[in-house]
Amino acid sequence: MNYKLLFSHRKLWTLGRRRSTSRLHEGIRVSGQALFSSCSPKVCVVGSGPGGFYTAQHLIKARPDVELDIYERLPVPFGLVRFGVAPDHPEVKNVINTFTQTAKHSRCNFYGNVNVGRDVTINELKEAYHAVVLSYGAEGNRTMGVPGEDLAGVYAAKDFVGWYNGLPNCRELNPDLSCETAVILGQGNVALDVARILLAPISMLKSTDITQPALEALAQSQVRRVLIVGRRGPLQIACTIKEIREMVNLPGTKPEMLPADFEGISEVLKDVPRPRKRLTELMLKTALETPGEKELERRKSASRSWGFRFFRSPVEVLAEPRTNKTSAIRLAVNRLEGSGADAQAVLTGEVEDVTCGLVISSIGYRSLLIDPGLPFDSRKAIIPNSMGRIQHTPGVYCSGWVKTGPTGVIATTMNNSFDTARSMMEDMDSGALDVSAVKSGSQSITALLRGRGVKPVTFADWEKIDSVETKKGEAEGKPREKLLSVEEMLQVAQT
Structure with a gap:
């Protein structure tokens, strides 16, 4: 038996299975040659509130081949769970535990401090991913x-x-x-x-x-x-x-x-x-x-x-x-x-x-248009869609409040986000969404961001912020004392 060859194959198999925290490759390269290419569906979600995380959760559980990246404008995740739920309703925030499991899944990556529409365009995301899900909520009044x-x-x-x-x-x-x-x-x-x-x-x-x-x-x-x-x-x-x-x-x-x-x-x-x-x-x-x-x-x-x-x-x-x-x-x-x-x-x-x-x-609240190339119903302040499929925009979906308007509670958002995920999977299965082409995913996006002077915050970076906030809170007898500026957040994340 050629043990040297066996060891080499086993090493490649292990590398292929291991999670890449940066996702900056499409396959394993030896001497500049790709030994294999991944054709796994690559999906990105814009927004890390309940709409974004529930969509990601359902896709990861239902499709064992999906690779998913979440982009968030702020350096910290969880959207309205962090910034909208009343401080005296801590039980509602327990959903963060579930979202954390999703973010730390081997097929999921979080990129905070990335302002989609300014730092990177929707068209650039469409080039890099098989599907784009807009879940950026409603930040207008x-x-x-x-x-x-x-x-x-x-x-x-x-x-x-x-x-x-x-x-x-x-x-x-x-x-x-x-x-x-x-x-x-x-x-x-x-x-x-x-x-x-x-x-x-x-x-x-x-x-x-x-x-x-x-x-x-x-x-x-x-x-x-x-x-x-x-x-x-x-x-x-x-x-x-x-x-x-x-x-x-x-x-x-x-x-x-x-x-x-x-x-x-x-x-x-x-x-x-x-x-x-x-x-x-x-x-x-x-x-x-x-x-x-x-x-x-x-x-x-x-x-x-x-x-x-x-x-x-x-x-x-x-x-x-x-x-x-x-x-x-x-x-x-x-x-x-x-x-x-x-x-x-x-x-x-x-x-x-x-x-x-x-x-x-x-x-x-009102959702805002983040890209002039997208359809938008300014009266309802939503992106026109059918079960999460954005009208006249193949490969782009929406979930959460940008899909429905600011209605319901977190469970309502969970259900409508699951519907969007199901629509996307139906399109993958039917061929309406072509996932056969190799896509670069975060490899090209992180390169673009680097060239534009944008340094994303990973989930591990967020955990540094979380640790600092928790320790500051403990000193005051509180669950956490939040950092209040993006500058403070980035300073901790990048230490």
């Missing part, structure tokens, strides 16, 4: 479109959430919390997260991963009253029962509702689906029922209050005389036409002014 929304004291919920969650481009927000009343426009889960953070005792927040600057600002906050405003009624509220229950039970607070907002609601509850019925019953109980002795005592001792205001739409943010500072918001009074989820808010002609110094608009 929907505007109210009313006079005064640019006044001091008016903030987008996305930016306010980014501020207390450590999103680098929101760290200088420094919101003015010197007023007594805050008005939040919108009644989804994000709106209630913001209300809860504004009113929560500091003792509740200081053991979370909220940023230290936000914690210090909230400790000095003068906000004592938060009104959560929606254009429709209690039966159309967009939040979950969990979020309402947290508000009802928030220490040191009491509810402040308008009984008139709930007129006629009890009579129609029998025809309402059970989840909606339970949610509405909780609001009715909170708004209309006389509390028991223990709850009454709790409310009497409360120093802060919160309440829903239904059938109201913003008309104008009003300024203090001779200043650029918010003093009140003018709301139009609405009535409903139709019923259930399809009911429409119609103006009555009445308006009312609510004195406040802080207005937070939580009326939705």
